[in-house]
Amino acid sequence: MSLGPFFKSKRSILFWIALISAVLSIFFYQKYSQLDSHYSILPQPGKTPSYAEDTNRLLLKRQHPEGFFVNNPDLFAEPSVLNLESLRLSRYAVDTLNLLGALDNIDRENLIQFVLKNHKAPSNAIGNLKGFSALPNSIVNIRATMDSVMILKQLNALDRVDTDAIANLILAYQNEDGGFWDPGYSEFGQRSTVQATSFAIRTLLHLDKIKLLNK
Structure with a gap:
């Protein structure tokens, strides 16, 4: 039986279009998977993205010998390297390293x-x-x-503090309108603010004390 008529028919054209489309789809999917594995910051099951490894190394180099994290490790010896943002930077670093599964590589105790x-x-x-x-x-x-609470929780160290005393402190800053104020934002006085309320609720949530608000 000759296949000549088949290859010349409209049906054959549709067949070749479908075949080429399938081959191209497989090719581009493989390329996408390679790029996604290389550039994705979050690890994929069974894969270790090189970008995540680079991020791990960058952050780990920025842990000061005293435990906190800095933006510039070249300034380790500078007195000003420890400042009011050091705690916040440390929380960012711990959050990121936890997502990347690299918390075991830091100096936890310090x-x-x-x-x-x-x-x-x-x-x-x-x-x-x-x-x-x-x-x-x-x-x-x-x-x-x-x-501080978020860092300690990530490091499984909340049992070293009195979580009830911390929850009581947070609740002491709640106003009658339901919002919270923060002495760290002196420009707002004791007025409820979105920032302070967000910080307060998140702290109580991480302490597993959010139910105290319902009393």
Whole structure:
């Protein structure tokens, strides 16, 4: 039987179009998978993206010997490398490394000790209230408390602090309108703000104390 008429028919044209489309689809899917594996920051099951490895190395180089993270490791010896943003940078680094499955590579204990050094009660505290400041000489506030709680939780170290005392501190900054204020944002006084309310709720959530708001 001759296939000549088939190859000359309209049906054969549709067949070749479908075949070529299938081959091109497989080719482009393979290329997409290669690019996605290389450039994706989040690990894929069974794969280790080279971009994620580079990110791990970048962040790990930025952990100071005292535990906190910095933007520029060339300034490790500079006194100003430790500042009010160090705690926030450390939380960003821990969050990212946790997503990339690389927390086991950091100096956990030094970072925990850095956070715990700033764990205290406000100077005007009455009762069982305790939170965190960003630095030993800075004030206790909700933002620093949230960052500290999140770091300790990621490092499985929340059992080293009195979580009830921290929750009590956060609730002490709740206003009658339901919002929260933060002494770290002195320009707003004791008025409820979106920032402080967000920090407060997130802290209570990470402490598993959110139910206290429903009392």
